[in-house]
Amino acid sequence: MRWVAGADVATSRFSTWAWAGVVVLRYPDLQVVEEQYGSAELTFPYIPGLLAFREIPLLLDLFARLRHRPDLLLVDGQGVAHPRGLGLASHLGLLLEIPTIGCAKSRLCGYHATPGRKRGSSVSLRETGRTAGRAIGYVLRTKNGVRPVYVSVGHRISLRSAVRWTLACCRGYRLPEPTRQAHLLVNRLRRDAEGSPRCRIRAIG
DNA sequence: GCGACAG
C-alpha cells in the first residue's frame, strides 16, 4: 500500500454549482502528495440511492488528470450498503478499476445495533428485506465517543480489509484522512468562491 | 398510504 486517495464534493446553497476534489496521500504517514480539483454545474438532483449520477461526472474528470495511480480510494458515501448494492463508492471503483471503500457518515439502508463507544468498536450492518440478516457493511467507531461511520465494500476489497484500512487511515479524527482531506479541500474551494456567509450578509446589508 | 432516505 503506497497511495491512498480520498474524494468528495461540496455543493452550493445558492445554485447547482459544485466543487469536487480528489487527494492522494502517501501511506502510512498520510501526507497529501497530490490534489486535483475543479467546479462545475450539477445536472442531476440529489436523490437517495442515486448519488452516483450526481457526483461521478465531476469525479471522473479529476481522476483523468491524476498523476498518481491510487492503490486504494476511500469515498464519502456507501459502497454495496445500498438498496441495489451499487452505491457511489462501488460505482466509482468499477469505472476506475481501482479498489474502493465506501465510508459514509450516516446510514442509507440496513439495520444495526449500537457499537461500543471506543475507537475500533464495530457492529455489522445488516440487510433488510427478503435477504435480511446478510452483512452488507460495518458500523465502525473511528474515535472514542463520536458518531460511528458506515463502512462497506466498494470495489475489489473484502469487508474485513475495508474496516481495517479505514481504521488504519484515521489520525485522531472521526473521518479517515483521505476523506477528511478531500472534504477540507472542497469546502475551502467553495468558501473561496462564495465567501463566508457573514461576509455575504455584510456585502448586502 | 406512510415513513425512510449516502450527499
Next chain:
DNA sequence: ATCTTGTCGC
C-alpha cells in the same frame, strides 16, 4: 449537503 456561535465535555 447547507445554515451557524458559542459552548459543553474529554
